[in-house]
Amino acid sequence: MTQNLLEQQIRAAGPVIDPPAAKALYAPLLRDTPHGGAVVSDIAYGPDERHRLDVYLPLGASRPAPVVVFLHGGGFIRGDKADRDHVGHYFSRHGVLAVLPNYRLGPRHRWPAGAEDVAAVLAWTRSHVAAHGGDPEHIVLAGESAGAAHVAAATLLRRFHPAEGLRIAGAWLTSGVYNAELELLARRQLGIATPDPRNEAYFGPDFANYRTMSTVAQIDAEPFPLAISYAELDPVQMQAQAGELFARLVTRHGFQPQISVVPGHNHLSQVYSINTGDERLAGRMLAFVRNP
Amino acid sequence: MTQNLLEQQIRAAGPVIDPPAAKALYAPLLRDTPHGGAVVSDIAYGPDERHRLDVYLPLGASRPAPVVVFLHGGGFIRGDKADRDHVGHYFSRHGVLAVLPNYRLGPRHRWPAGAEDVAAVLAWTRSHVAAHGGDPEHIVLAGESAGAAHVAAATLLRRFHPAEGLRIAGAWLTSGVYNAELELLARRQLGIATPDPRNEAYFGPDFANYRTMSTVAQIDAEPFPLAISYAELDPVQMQAQAGELFARLVTRHGFQPQISVVPGHNHLSQVYSINTGDERLAGRMLAFVRNP
Numbered sequence: 001m002t003q004n005l006l007e008q009q010i011r012a013a014g015p016v017i018d019p020p021a022a023k024a025l026y027a028p029l030l031r032d033t034p035h036g037g038a039v040v041s042d043i044a045y046g047p048d049e050r051h052r053l054d055v056y057l058p059l060g061a062s063r064p065a066p067v068v069v070f071l072h073g074g075g076f077i078r079g080d081k082a083d084r085d086h087v088g089h090y091f092s093r094h095g096v097l098a099v100l101p102n103y104r105l106g107p108r109h110r111w112p113a114g115a116e117d118v119a120a121v122l123a124w125t126r127s128h129v130a131a132h133g134g135d136p137e138h139i140v141l142a143g144e145s146a147g148a149a150h151v152a153a154a155t156l157l158r159r160f161h162p163a164e165g166l167r168i169a170g171a172w173l174t175s176g177v178y179n180a181e182l183e184l185l186a187r188r189q190l191g192i193a194t195p196d197p198r199n200e201a202y203f204g205p206d207f208a209n210y211r212t213m214s215t216v217a218q219i220d221a222e223p224f225p226l227a228i229s230y231a232e233l234d235p236v237q238m239q240a241q242a243g244e245l246f247a248r249l250v251t252r253h254g255f256q257p258q259i260s261v262v263p264g265h266n267h268l269s270q271v272y273s274i275n276t277g278d279e280r281l282a283g284r285m286l287a288f289v290r291n292p
Numbered sequence: 293m294t295q296n297l298l299e300q301q302i303r304a305a306g307p308v309i310d311p312p313a314a315k316a317l318y319a320p321l322l323r324d325t326p327h328g329g330a331v332v333s334d335i336a337y338g339p340d341e342r343h344r345l346d347v348y349l350p351l352g353a354s355r356p357a358p359v360v361v362f363l364h365g366g367g368f369i370r371g372d373k374a375d376r377d378h379v380g381h382y383f384s385r386h387g388v389l390a391v392l393p394n395y396r397l398g399p400r401h402r403w404p405a406g407a408e409d410v411a412a413v414l415a416w417t418r419s420h421v422a423a424h425g426g427d428p429e430h431i432v433l434a435g436e437s438a439g440a441a442h443v444a445a446a447t448l449l450r451r452f453h454p455a456e457g458l459r460i461a462g463a464w465l466t467s468g469v470y471n472a473e474l475e476l477l478a479r480r481q482l483g484i485a486t487p488d489p490r491n492e493a494y495f496g497p498d499f500a501n502y503r504t505m506s507t508v509a510q511i512d513a514e515p516f517p518l519a520i521s522y523a524e525l526d527p528v529q530m531q532a533q534a535g536e537l538f539a540r541l542v543t544r545h546g547f548q549p550q551i552s553v554v555p556g557h558n559h560l561s562q563v564y565s566i567n568t569g570d571e572r573l574a575g576r577m578l579a580f581v582r583n584p
Binding site: 014182186188216239240241243244247257 | 477480481506524525531532533534535536538539540542543549552
């Protein structure tokens, strides 16, 4: 299917989140996804069975290579690094070492398990990436959807920082949830079901505490290079989440984040498009990872 | 030109604000804009030459008719009610009495002149609309762009409320600026020029005071029915403004605002489309005005 036809189908569906449909739409393109360098699979970075990560070794890079850690999405309750191999191959092909972790999921594991796992992946990466040809002083943390929520919490809240300080080159957030309280209080307007199968699985049933679990309400990190993006056809909740985070970071916390809208894509298609020749999200991420 | 061709041209141009292009694109459609009832023009509601309003009498309404006050946009420095006659005719045709005011502009008139003028229009409307067949107990304040900024300030900040209380049926905000400080501090990322020809003309040169002039930072009104919208192809600054306002109103001020994205339109085309048979913005506004 041509990119043009693909975009027509995505536009026709509107701002939906339909994982099987998105996967089916991109399956033909991703079957032929070009591979990068070798992959070192299922390295343990913690005691849980979800504490596993894959390392995509960079092709043709002048070593040490810049490093991106990429967290998959899945509404806090599902998702797997294997479904984002195309993201790993994309960065590898462009001389970037990519670390793709799994992380613990709700409802078994609740907030702040995701942020803790990002911190654990960062610690592993800092310690081990040089042995794989990566630069431990050039690590960008990136995530999509729930993965972006976890990266945001782990970087913007000091309680999750390493003792020696965050020391990342930057963070990239695509279409995440940064304000759990907003999704709780605006369920009707945002079309979120009650009970909420995603946020409640991760943030739990104690609604009175949602503000303390809302990253945007608790930011206390010193500024670092940050990029926020969402899709033109993202549900409005993801757009509002990005807008609020951007505005608060700029006006209250001294950040100078980038913000961008990925044209012609929806919440899921934007990520599936990585390594299919569509550079609308991939190209921006790559430029940021190289030069945050 | 068909709506389909029109949408293709709008999409091809991307998230631009190009007043002459938007006006030219819609000129053929608006030349034939269907008229509603009679128009009472240039009623004075204050001492300035810009303190003039037009009343579009409602067609076929069971009196008293619901009332919408609609403030045009123009970046705080330009715009005229005459260019929004199609908005007046649209509401009139659908049995709504429409009040279209001019208001004072920068740089001659600075913040909070716009909010003061909204308050003055509201006072005039409350006192005089019954004589024109409108219901003074069913007034919706609406605005686009700078007009939305003024409506937001006049309704969300108690200092601009009438002594007897706000007592509006609701407010509708399309693609406004609600956080002047954000536009000041994120000029680089938002592609805003320095000096900023719009915000500086209205908010002035005293940047240290921008937070006190940022509606989102000063909200103290009791909740009332409110709807926030922006265009799918609005510049990201307008999207972030809407997202932050929505999030703050929900999580900090007890509001339950609607939020919606107008598909297939940019900042200007969405408003020009009103009364051309395109109901994507018009239809939502009409439904809200009737039943806030």
